Amino acid sequence: MSKSRRDLQIHKTYEALFALEDLREVFRQSLPTGLDKEQENSISETLARLKGIIGDLERGEGRLNENKIGRLEPRTREEEFINIHPIQAAGRLTPEARKAMISYGDGYSACDFCRKPFRLDKISRPPIEEFHQELARFVNMDEARVVPGARRGFQAVTQSILKSGDSVIVSSLAHYTEFLAVEVAGGVVKEVDLDENNLITAEATAQKIEEVREETGTLPALVMIDHFDYQFANEHDVYEIARVAHEYGVPILYNGAYTVGIKPVDGKKIGADFIVGSGHKSMASAAPSGLLATTDEWAPIVFKTTQMTGDLTKRRFGIKEVQNMGCTLMGATLLSMMASFPRVKERTGQWEEEVRKSNYLLEQFLRVEGSRVQSEWPRKHTLSKVDTSDSFDLVAKKHKRRGFFFSDELKERGIVGEFAGATRTWKLNSYGLTWDQIRHTAESFLDIAAKYGLNVA
Amino acid sequence: MSKSRRDLQIHKTYEALFALEDLREVFRQSLPTGLDKEQENSISETLARLKGIIGDLERGEGRLNENKIGRLEPRTREEEFINIHPIQAAGRLTPEARKAMISYGDGYSACDFCRKPFRLDKISRPPIEEFHQELARFVNMDEARVVPGARRGFQAVTQSILKSGDSVIVSSLAHYTEFLAVEVAGGVVKEVDLDENNLITAEATAQKIEEVREETGTLPALVMIDHFDYQFANEHDVYEIARVAHEYGVPILYNGAYTVGIKPVDGKKIGADFIVGSGHKSMASAAPSGLLATTDEWAPIVFKTTQMTGDLTKRRFGIKEVQNMGCTLMGATLLSMMASFPRVKERTGQWEEEVRKSNYLLEQFLRVEGSRVQSEWPRKHTLSKVDTSDSFDLVAKKHKRRGFFFSDELKERGIVGEFAGATRTWKLNSYGLTWDQIRHTAESFLDIAAKYGLNVA
Numbered sequence A, B: 001m002s003k004s005r006r007d008l009q010i011h012k013t014y015e016a017l018f019a020l021e022d023l024r025e026v027f028r029q030s031l032p033t034g035l036d037k038e039q040e041n042s043i044s045e046t047l048a049r050l051k052g053i054i055g056d057l058e059r060g061e062g063r064l065n066e067n068k069i070g071r072l073e074p075r076t077r078e079e080e081f082i083n084i085h086p087i088q089a090a091g092r093l094t095p096e097a098r099k100a101m102i103s104y105g106d107g108y109s110a111c112d113f114c115r116k117p118f119r120l121d122k123i124s125r126p127p128i129e130e131f132h133q134e135l136a137r138f139v140n141m142d143e144a145r146v147v148p149g150a151r152r153g154f155q156a157v158t159q160s161i162l163k164s165g166d167s168v169i170v171s172s173l174a175h176y177t178e179f180l181a182v183e184v185a186g187g188v189v190k191e192v193d194l195d196e197n198n199l200i201t202a203e204a205t206a207q208k209i210e211e212v213r214e215e216t217g218t219l220p221a222l223v224m225i226d227h228f229d230y231q232f233a234n235e236h237d238v239y240e241i242a243r244v245a246h247e248y249g250v251p252i253l254y255n256g257a258y259t260v261g262i263k264p265v266d267g268k269k270i271g272a273d274f275i276v277g278s279g280h281k282s283m284a285s286a287a288p289s290g291l292l293a294t295t296d297e298w299a300p301i302v303f304k305t306t307q308m309t310g311d312l313t314k315r316r317f318g319i320k321e322v323q324n325m326g327c328t329l330m331g332a333t334l335l336s337m338m339a340s341f342p343r344v345k346e347r348t349g350q351w352e353e354e355v356r357k358s359n360y361l362l363e364q365f366l367r368v369e370g371s372r373v374q375s376e377w378p379r380k381h382t383l384s385k386v387d388t389s390d391s392f393d394l395v396a397k398k399h400k401r402r403g404f405f406f407s408d409e410l411k412e413r414g415i416v417g418e419f420a421g422a423t424r425t426w427k428l429n430s431y432g433l434t435w436d437q438i439r440h441t442a443e444s445f446l447d448i449a450a451k452y453g454l455n456v457a
Helices: A003-028 A037-059 A095-103 A128-138 A150-161 A176-184 A202-216 A238-247 A332-348 A351-365 A392-398 A404-412 A435-451 B003-028 B037-059 B095-103 B128-138 B150-161 B176-184 B202-216 B238-247 B332-365 B392-398 B404-412 B435-451
Strands: A143-147 A167-171 A188-192 A222-226 A252-255 A274-278 A290-294 A383-387 A425-429 B143-147 B167-171 B188-192 B222-226 B252-255 B274-278 B290-294 B383-387 B425-429
Touching: A003 A037, A003 B003, A003 B095, A037 B037, A095 A332, A095 B003, A095 B095, A128 A143, A128 A290, A128 A332, A143 A150, A143 A332, A150 A176, A150 A222, A150 A252, A150 A274, A150 A290, A167 A176, A167 A202, A176 A188, A176 A222, A188 A202, A202 A222, A202 A238, A222 A238, A238 A252, A332 B332, A351 A383, A351 A435, A392 A404, A404 A435, B003 B037, B095 B332, B128 B143, B128 B290, B128 B332, B143 B150, B143 B332, B150 B176, B150 B222, B150 B252, B150 B274, B150 B290, B167 B176, B167 B202, B176 B188, B176 B222, B188 B202, B202 B222, B202 B238, B222 B238, B238 B252, B332 B383, B332 B435, B392 B404, B404 B435
Parallel strands: A167 A188, A167 A222, A222 A252, A252 A274, B167 B188, B167 B222, B222 B252, B252 B274
Antiparallel strands: A143 A290, A274 A290, A383 A425, B143 B290, B274 B290, B383 B425
């Protein structure tokens, strides 16, 4: 099967999906008692078109039709290419999530059977309440809520527990959203230094806590630590860091944006007061989505319900949670999380295999002389930072397309997702690729190197 | 075409969509160089299944297959039924949005071509930057951002401009998310009284501002007013209210959750400092989504960029906006907004016709003796609150199914979305229904009334 045959089939698959959406719209415009003549004709015409598309798909032949959605190009990167984008890998939807998005795309689609007490996490049909209980168990915490992205989880915590001017201990590799979560709550970030291996240690955390106490006269209000950071995806010793934080009586937020949904996370074992995860980063879900889980001790604080009373009407709004702004993900985003969840739970059990693939890929990559892995080695994660200043960048310096030569060559081999044009330091993520795709990607690195005369060991 | 034939066709449409997603998954697992034997077989088998489904669809015959997504039932309410749910009507996706959800469902799907300065609203492919400019023009304001729901727009404003203890003027019909937005920012709501027609007037607003000044010694920090409230969907005189607020030098937030996306909204004409809209409520978009627009005067305050510096690394995170927590809608939610937008813009021009349909439907409804419309009359909106205590509730009192008799009867006629079991006061929304669907709904009300011996004028 030639590449162009496959690409055509992919485009025909989209054409067929879109034709079915046109069909679906006819039903939406029709009466429950049945279709009128014009609608029947519309169905017949669309079915005829659909059968043509499916014939093309089957033969792998046919005209590539304009298939735009207004001015939007359909996105076919995940089908046409192997995508090694650093933040997209584990947020790719499962087939189940895609089906859920088709079924539950409409605005407030989660609210068909919303009854007293009128809160998203209490809805039993679809089984949203049960899902929340499962989410809590999944990370071994007492309570969980879905939130519009990990950042909104951080924010709910900081705004619940910080007073103005409070310090929050973060990593020197902290993600910008952690900075913002502290800033929006009126706090100040205090960064823990890295050791020589770009790791945050419990000792360095303790030292920073001491420094803050000395400098400000009070303990920091929170320690917020990434299990794996976004820069190198190095593993930081969250277990010991949590222990140290608790020795000082400081609560700890475990940032699981790069773990929850891809590797097992046990909040109780970690000793975390808060676990935050990202749906669109690591739980095969649509953006923005994520989770915030906590303990029975902290739940009444971070999930505090509204106390505001209308001065005139004396209205109160029951059990709506202030920091979550009431309901959070009322439709497709939540349903994508729910639909992916069985597979997401299952895949955390395959983490070691994912790490093996990551190491294999980078071992091959390192055969290109001058290439380096900046992340800790061997890899404990599928996201890695690499340095090709002394390999592919040497080519880029002389190539008329500069660093884009590398993107061009990768794309020609069906690989996308590296930062286009970057040939010094860049990141890649192999999460979820099959062994065949891993091998193809590895061979492509070596092949490009050989083509441009770089030494391959 | 019988009802069951139509229902079968609807289910077959979903079956076909799901089969195509299975097909799509094979491409995702394959190599860019082509499919292997097993994948080829999988494609062939899925295509054979798909052709069977389409045959069934065409003939309107066949077995109704189990079509669940794990434990999730596909949601077919919008296809099988006429949905008069009060908050779902204008959040139903357009076909374009559904196609965009199919194409852009994966997590960070908006980020393929994210380049410096690394902010969602600066991305040009897909044309997200252009879309933001169009959004601002759409509501005639200077700047706009997408946000995860109107509530997050309120929150960005209150947290930007309130000091602890500040008062915010809201309507006595204010939505709970406005209460929460004030509460989360440490403010206090002060409700404007309703007049005898359940309307907020400029005079009453001025009076409340005076009261607050007298009581607290300072002016309120903000006036937050719903153009149409969520209870009655009565129209409140936002133009005069904005004028009065400005006379006192108090900024005004226009809550357009029930207007932006369905009727023309002109922020400059209103004199609004902030316009908030809801994607999943009124812009045919997936949840959570919405917009916050403001003026050049307020943009630097509400869209303030991060000032936080890492104490150790001296890191700064550029132009990330604090109250938006950086990027907001990085995938399907945003793309659904963008895909629906051309049709959403266009449909605001048909608002008068939507209001005519609403009035027609309720005129018919009022023919059932004892039925009342609690919202202002004639209707200026498609959402309405009705009172059937002296009509359908009389039946419910004697019926073994109680209020559910009404839901049963409506459902039998292909209508859903009223609050199941409620036969005293309840709400309905006719937005987006065709005239045929409106007439069918009206006839159903009369038909049910007649069946149970209620007088019909």
